[in-house]
Amino acid sequence: MESVKLVELLLTAEIYNRFEELTEDDIPKELRKAFYGKNGLTRPLVVKYDTAKKVVKDVDSALKNLPFVDYNAITRQIKLTSFELAVKWFAQRALDRIERNPILAYYYQNYDSLNVSYERAKKMNAPKCSDKEWLMCVLAELEKNKETSEMLSLVRVYSPEDIRVDFSDIALTDDQIEEIRKIEIALEEREFLREIGLTDVGKLLFIGPPGTGKTTTARALSRKLGLPLVEVKLSMITSQYLGETSKNIEKVFELAKILSPCILFIDEFDYVAKTRTSDEHAAVKRAVNTLLKSIDEINLVEDGVILIAATNHPSLLDPAVWRRFDKVIEFPEPSESLRRRILEIILAKVPGSYDIDEIVKITEGFTGAELRLVVREAVLKALLEERKEITQNDLKSAVEEVKSRLKLRETY
Ligand SMILES: Nc1ncnc2c1ncn2[C@@H]1O[C@H](COP(=O)(O)OP(=O)(O)OP(=O)(O)O)[C@@H](O)[C@H]1O
Ligand SMILES: [Mg+2]
Structure with missing residues (x-):
């Protein structure tokens, strides 16, 4: 051997x-x-x-x-x-x-x-873009040049090998799974799509309340497809000097093209829309237009970049923005059956005796992130009492705790 x-x-x-x-x-x-x-x-x-x-x-x-x-x-x-x-x-x-x-x-x-x-x-x-060593070499090269090293300071770049979360850790709806599968196939069939002139694919908009799995899904996709992930929060590249914001947006898209094939994940995407409605002076408009233009000028087939934008406030996005995404994927507040699957995933390795169905019933309105919080609280409480196994009561009182925490937030 x-x-x-x-x-x-x-x-x-x-x-x-x-x-x-x-x-x-x-x-x-x-x-x-x-x-x-x-x-x-x-x-x-x-x-x-x-x-x-x-x-x-x-x-x-x-x-x-x-x-x-x-x-x-x-x-x-x-x-x-x-x-x-x-x-x-x-x-x-x-x-x-x-x-x-x-x-x-x-x-x-x-x-x-x-x-x-x-x-x-x-x-x-798997092609070399999935190798951590390859990404490190490319980033080291970019760091040497002043202009490109500035681009890097605006984003976080992950190698797929560094991503821990896997699709088996996320409970997704059938719709979500289907759309993700389509992206996977589009990536495999890039050549064919180019030949037939169907270049406008690979731009996704994730919408839904906080803690419903948007960021997690983008990361899992990077791991599954073996593509580097370029993450950027729009609030972080918005400068008080609006001319800078436009330049930053351009730099981020340019960087994604340099690192291609890759996934460009833009979080807090509504940040632009917010500035647009609040203060319509010329420079803000210019920043928004730069963003729209950058989105137009990038695509999976020609540039090898999958664009994913995420927002909690889809209502703030105007039609010009919506139109630019070939798919809007909803991350809704989880239904009963989704909550059950999320809990099954989170509790998979947690020892103890409990009845998931009852917890599902009393957690209406909870997101995945809040369910995770419930389990964490229950485990910590058990550990505090020197137990490694959790009980139904641990889970139930954790639910109550998270509920009062949510109420607290509403009152302020
Ligand atoms: N459907 C789900 N299945 C499994 N875990 C989930 C699910 N939704 C959320 N979670 C868990 O909740 C946590 C937060 O999820 P994530 O950061 O992806 O939410 P988000 O939608 O990006 O939120 P935000 O809008 O605040 O950025 C993660 O630890 C994730 O594992
Ligand atoms: Mg997120």
Whole structure:
């Protein structure tokens, strides 16, 4: 097994170096990670002892077993002494790996009668934009330049590998699931959509009260699609000098294009609308128009950017803004059945004996965030009494506590 892994690494490097048409996206994700250096991935790929160590547990014994592999202790480089022998050796032992490795599939698809396909392997392999190392290299490069480092100060950028939340942690309605699936397919079929001229896809508006899962869904989408997430709150890029606001908006969209393919998530999207109704002087209008224009000039098919905007106050958005999104996805106050699913998710790992149905009944009007609060309170209360298992009473009194907290908010 260790020998197979080492030969795969060496063959992948060798074939990648031989064929210019192969790209970094073709290198299998787990092998790609072994090759990242300070300047990202560089051609030609060189397999050093330390490179191999990242993929193969016992490099030394693998080296001993392979007659067509040479290790130079001075340069610490590992090389194939006979490419042909390695090719043959590997084909006899690891067809399944060839099927999943686009670089190998590219080479082997014309080899003997192996039934492997480059296209198929490519579909299974995550492109480099999903690698944390890749994003770090790109960001480090942008930091060096004054203009682009200013752009970075306006946003938060996450690698999909850093995102903890998964779609299995969120209770979504069927509508929401369907719309998310459509985006996924649009991303896969970008080429086709471009060919038929359907470029206006991939702009979503999430609307709904606080704590209903908008931000969480955007993050889970980044993880699912393996795309970096660029997060920005509109209130944070609004400057008292309105000329600056327009420039900031432009910079954020420009940055999203530089980091593409990626998801651009604009939170507090109503912030613009608010300024628009309050004070209609020319500079405010200019900022709003910049935003509208920026939205017009970006799309998934041509720029590889999925735009998601989120707001708690959809009524503040004017028709010009609405029109620019191809889909509005509602995050409503959860219904009874949604509350049940949310509680099932949150309580999945919480020990104790309780009746979810009763809690569902007494939490009408609670959002996902508030249900999370209930469970946290119940667990902390139990821990305070030196119990690791929660009871129905813990949950019920936590519900009461959250309810009075909500009332408190209403009175101020
Ligand atoms: N449908 C849901 N399923 C599971 N958890 C949920 C759901 N809705 C909300 N939550 C939980 O509530 C918390 C807050 O959610 P989130 O931050 O995504 O809300 P939001 O809609 O972005 O709110 P805001 O409008 O205030 O930004 C998260 O911890 C999330 O896990
Ligand atoms: Mg949010």
